[in-house]
Every structure is written in structure tokens, then in C-alpha cells.
Amino acid sequence: MTTALSRHPVAAPTEVDRRLLARLVRWTAFASMWTWGGITLVAWGVTRSNLGTMGITESVIGSMSMTPRNFIIGFAITLAVGWFLPHVATGGTRRSYVSTTTVAVVLMAAAYAVLLAAAFRIEAALYAANGWPAVINTGHVFTSGEQVGLVLAESFTLNLALGLGGVAIGSGYRRWGGWGGTYALAVTALPALAATAVIELRASSGLGEALGVTGLDAPATFAVLAVLALASLAMAFRLAHGAPARPVGAIR
Numbered sequence: 583m584t585t586a587l588s589r590h591p592v593a594a595p596t597e598v599d600r601r602l603l604a605r606l607v608r609w610t611a612f613a614s615m616w617t618w619g620g621i622t623l624v625a626w627g628v629t630r631s632n633l634g635t636m637g638i639t640e641s642v643i644g645s646m647s648m649t650p651r652n653f654i655i656g657f658a659i660t661l662a663v664g665w666f667l668p669h670v671a672t673g674g675t676r677r678s679y680v681s682t683t684t685v686a687v688v689l690m691a692a693a694y695a696v697l698l699a700a701a702f703r704i705e706a707a708l709y710a711a712n713g714w715p716a717v718i719n720t721g722h723v724f725t726s727g728e729q730v731g732l733v734l735a736e737s738f739t740l741n742l743a744l745g746l747g748g749v750a751i752g753s754g755y756r757r758w759g760g761w762g763g764t765y766a767l768a769v770t771a772l773p774a775l776a777a778t779a780v781i782e783l784r785a786s787s788g789l790g791e792a793l794g795v796t797g798l799d800a801p802a803t804f805a806v807l808a809v810l811a812l813a814s815l816a817m818a819f820r821l822a823h824g825a826p827a828r829p830v831g832a833i834r
Contacts, residue, residue: 599682602669606661606686614690617653618697621646625701629708643698643705643727644718650694654741655748655774658687662752662818667827676822683749684815691741698737702727721787723800732800739807740781746814747774753821759833770817773810780806 625642661683669679706727709716716727724732747770754770755763763770784790784797798806826833 597678597681598685599669599674599678602665602674602679602682603685605665606683607689610657610661610686610690613657614653614693617650621649621701625705633712639715639717641702641705641709641716641718641727643701644716644720644722647698647720647722650698651740651744651778654687654690654694655744655751657690658683658745658748659752659755661686662749663755663830666756666825667829670827676825677819680749680753680818680822684746684818687745687749688742691738691745694741695734695737699730699733702733703730718786719788721782721784721790721797723781723784723803725786735800735804736781739804739811740777743777743807743811743814744774746811746818747771747777750774750814750817750821753818753825755830756825757821757833759830762833763830770821773814773817777807777810780810 624646628642662680666676666679670676706716718725722733723736727733750773751763751767751770754766757763758766780798780803781787782789783793783795785795786797790797797803
């Protein structure tokens, strides 16, 4: 056993495990193909349908931009839980596991930001060519898909806050098991919920308009999202420390 393990030196406590990172990135890319493939098909279908009937007034990408947000937090929970046992069983540390998962989430957040910015830019050009006004009814700091810089900045910071929020939630399940992790959602899910509120509670969204709130400006929004991401990251490291190396269902 010692000889076999020595062929693959594990990461130091604060080091990123490159072999684990490659595995996480592969699974993330595979799962993301289905998510973005679905978004592409729906956007294409709605646009084709409206081309033959009437002009579109609502941004399809704007409405569907919540889909990758939900996927990121859900998949981040899976990353935080899924490969923990094999990593620890082969000599890896809990700290290196969280570090590696964090890097995977950062890469995912960046890739999703680029994809969303490209989708908004393509939609903006299509709407302009057909003379359709693109009304975005979901919460964003930008008002047009042509504001590429704002789209990228908002998407990355929001994705990062939600992704690391998912890592914190998953670490809660790793620490306390199924029931304990569920009860802990009252704390572990708070940063992710706050990040969603920061984006949605503004005048540009239907919810924000109904509540009569204006929301934070872009710099303040990005700053708050960064703080929430760091809070989730600190929580994830704290919860993973001492987490039992047992299946989640066996933790009591």
C-alpha cells in the first residue's frame, strides 16, 4: 500500500492537487455542456418562433441567465462532497481538497461569465438587426448585452459567490452528515442567498420593482459579492477541518 501511494505524491496542505483538479474540471466541463446546450436550444427555439410571429421585447438570455447560476451552486455542492473520500483515503488533506475545489469553482465562474457575455452580445446584435427592443426583466447591473465589461464583471463575481457558497454548503454536509448539513443550511446557505438578493433586489428586476427597491450601484455590488465569496470560502475551510472520512449518510 505504501509503495502504491508513493507513486502519486499528494498535495501539501495548502497546495492544489493537480490530478484532482483535472478530474474536477473534466466533470464540470461535461456537465456544463448539457446546461449550456439546453440554454442554446431554448434561446434558439424561442427566437425562431418569434421571428415568424411578432417582435420580441424581452431578453431571452436575460430570463435564462438564472439557469447557470442555479447550476453553479448545485454542482459546487457536488464537487465539495463527491471526491472527498478518495482524496483523503489516499493521503490528501482536507485543506488541499477545499483549495483544489475552490480553483475548480474559480475556473467555472470565469468560463460561465465569458459564455454569458457572448450570449448577451449575440442576442443584442440579433435584436438590433430586427429592430426589437431587448428588455431585461431580471436583476443585473447592466442594461444592455452590449455592455460587455459589466456583463463579465457581474457574471464572474456572482458566479464566484454562488459557487463558493455551494462549496460551503457541501462542506457542511461533509462535516455533519445529511441531517446535520440540512439543519446547517440556516448558516451555510446565507452567503449564497445574500448574493442572489444583492443582484435581484434592484429596480431592473421584476421583484425589485414590485418591492420598490433600487439596489446597489455596480462597484458596491461587486464589492459585496466579493466579501460574500470570501465568507463562504472561510466557512468551507473551517467546516472541512476535522470532517470525518466517512460517507455522508454514515455521519451522525
